[in-house]
Amino acid sequence: RLPVVAVVGRPNVGKSTLVNRLVGRRVAVVEERPGVTRDRLAVEAQWAGRRFVVLDTGGWLPRGDALEAKVSAQAERGLAEADLVLFVVDVTVAPTEEDLAMARLVRRAGRPTLLVANKADNDRRELDAWAYLALGLGDPFPVSALHGRQTGALLDQVLAQL
Ligand code: GDP
Numbered sequence: 470r471l472p473v474v475a476v477v478g479r480p481n482v483g484k485s486t487l488v489n490r491l492v493g494r495r496v497a498v499v500e501e502r503p504g505v506t507r508d509r510l511a512v513e514a515q516w517a518g519r520r521f522v523v524l525d526t527g528g529w530l531p532r533g534d535a536l537e538a539k540v541s542a543q544a545e546r547g548l549a550e551a552d553l554v555l556f557v558v559d560v561t562v563a564p565t566e567e568d569l570a571m572a573r574l575v576r577r578a579g580r581p582t583l584l585v586a587n588k589a590d591n592d593r594r595e596l597d598a599w600a601y602l603a604l605g606l607g608d609p610f611p612v613s614a615l616h617g618r619q620t621g622a623l624l625d626q627v628l629a630q631l
């Protein structure tokens with residue numbers, strides 16, 4: 470069985486964009502509207518000659534309506550299967566209640582976790598990533614999934630932890 474990297478985080482932080490970037494092609498649906506990726510998507514990826522599976526867990530809200538609960542259940546299954554969790558946040562905004570609630574769930578799952586500070590499109594945004602130390606998931610790893618900034622370094626880090 471290939472190692473599994475689960476990409477989790479609240480809607481609209483850029484999980485699907487990151488999955489496309491990690492996999493090297495467009496596989497996940499990127500949407501302006503939050504929470505659109507309903508179906509769990511597992512895609513094989515390769516980096517530096519090593520193969521692994523990337524899991525896009527879709528929108529994940531700790532509470533809410535039935536659909537949200539279902540999406541959340543998918544994410545929790547993803548967490549349980551993961552050899553490594555990429556917890557994605559959006560540095561263009563301050564940590565939200567949803568981020569904090571999910572960070573608690575991720576910590577409770579006890580899987581090795583990397584805190585990915587996405588939308589760090591430039592140096593100033595990169596500094597904004599430090600606000601996410603508050604999640605208690607270690608140092609944020611700033612990337613821009615959209616522009617490919619630091620995503621190669623992130624892949625190196627992923628492999629180092631698999
Ligand atoms: P998901 O709901 O977490 O899967 O988020 P998506 O991947 O669908 O992205 C949500 C929105 O954020 C889209 O408009 C993306 O283009 C945008 N986005 C994703 N990554 C970045 C990034 O690194 N920088 C910026 N500026 N926008 C991004």
Ligand code: MG
Nearest residue numbers: 484485506527
């Ligand atoms: Mg998505």
